Amino acid sequence: MGNRTLKYGGKSGILPKPRAIFKSNPIKPMTEQEKAHHASIEQGYADSVPLPVKKGFSFHRKVEPKKVVTVEERIRKTIDERTPKNVDTTQLKDEEIWKLKVGDIRREHLRTAYLKEYERLKKIDELEAKRAAEAKQAEQSKQEYEETEATKLTLPTIESYLQGPIMRQRTPTEQALLEHKRAFNRKSRELEVKESRAEQLLGLYHQASSFVTTEAQLEKAITEAFEIRLNKFNLSAMSVKDRLNGSKDSNVTLSENEDAILDAAHGQINRKPGLNVVRDTIDGELEKLKRQAEIAIHNNQY
Numbered sequence: 001m002g003n004r005t006l007k008y009g010g011k012s013g014i015l016p017k018p019r020a021i022f023k024s025n026p027i028k029p030m031t032e033q034e035k036a037h038h039a040s041i042e043q044g045y046a047d048s049v050p051l052p053v054k055k056g057f058s059f060h061r062k063v064e065p066k067k068v069v070t071v072e073e074r075i076r077k078t079i080d081e082r083t084p085k086n087v088d089t090t091q092l093k094d095e096e097i098w099k100l101k102v103g104d105i106r107r108e109h110l111r112t113a114y115l116k117e118y119e120r121l122k123k124i125d126e127l128e129a130k131r132a133a134e135a136k137q138a139e140q141s142k143q144e145y146e147e148t149e150a151t152k153l154t155l156p157t158i159e160s161y162l163q164g165p166i167m168r169q170r171t172p173t174e175q176a177l178l179e180h181k182r183a184f185n186r187k188s189r190e191l192e193v194k195e196s197r198a199e200q201l202l203g204l205y206h207q208a209s210s211f212v213t214t215e216a217q218l219e220k221a222i223t224e225a226f227e228i229r230l231n232k233f234n235l236s237a238m239s240v241k242d243r244l245n246g247s248k249d250s251n252v253t254l255s256e257n258e259d260a261i262l263d264a265a266h267g268q269i270n271r272k273p274g275l276n277v278v279r280d281t282i283d284g285e286l287e288k289l290k291r292q293a294e295i296a297i298h299n300n301q302y
Contacts, residue, residue: 021113021114021117022069022074022117022121024066025066025067025068025069025074026066026068026069027068027069027070027071027074027118027121028068028070028121028122028125029068030065031125031128031129033128033132038065043062043063044060044061044062044063045059045061045062047061071114071115071118074114075111075114078110079107079110079111082107083104083107084100084103087100195275198275199269199274199275202269202273202274202275202278203269206269206272
């Protein structure tokens with residue numbers, strides 16, 4: 001029950017809309033918002049429909065606005081003109097005098113109700129006009145962008161662009177910093193190229209032991225290449241067949257993966273010293289580290 005009535009303010013049911021006191025004849029002319037709302041409502045008789053005819057009534061193609069009757073005029077016609085005048089209470093009975101007093105009280109309450117309703121409607125119109133003006137001003141402020149004084153003083157103008165260069169010249173400090181950055185990037189690229197060439201040269205050096213440099217090595221290589229024994233030929237044929245079938249020896253694959261991991265971890269090339277190891281050896285860093293380790297071991301022992 002409670003969850004279903006929260007959207008109605010905790011009340012079980014929908015309260016009816018308050019009935020307008022001045023519904024038949026309004027006490028003020030319609031505002032601009034009310035006129036726009038009234039014009040947007042499609043009501044009346046279409047052009048193809050003939051107007052009905054009834055004695056004592058006049059029909060219009062479109063609904064015309066109701067006649068405005070002000071509060072003063074309504075009070076005058078409803079209260080003042082209907083008030084009994086020049087009544088001699090001495091000749092009336094007590095019940096008739098009581099009815100006159102009750103009528104006067106009712107007319108005064110009605111007068112007060114009319115005036116209060118007029119004030120209430122006037123206040124509502126003022127609030128709606130204020131809200132409409134604020135909404136219009138907010139919408140206008142969104143469409144019109146006004147620059148602040150700080151923006152006007154700091155932003156460059158078209159004349160300043162035409163008078164001076166379009167691009168701002170760098171300061172000596174910025175130019176020096178830019179040159180240092182360019183030199184650093186250039187030297188970094190040169191160092192990467194030199195290190196790549198050094199690694200290739202070191203790999204070529206490691207493979208030099210398998211190069212053929214003498215006649216004896218050439219004859220041995222030719223013999224091993226062409227005079228293949230039967231079992232070696234069969235083994236080669238089996239490996240070719242395995243490759244065609246898409247299979248490979250798992251032990252060989254595991255060994256290759258272990259070699260690749262060790263090379264990456266130790267900075268080696270084909271299980272041989274890599275570029276960093278050779279560089280440290282030439283610079284004496286490895287020897288220095290070795291001596292420091294020996295000294296540390298010697299101090300821990302004693």
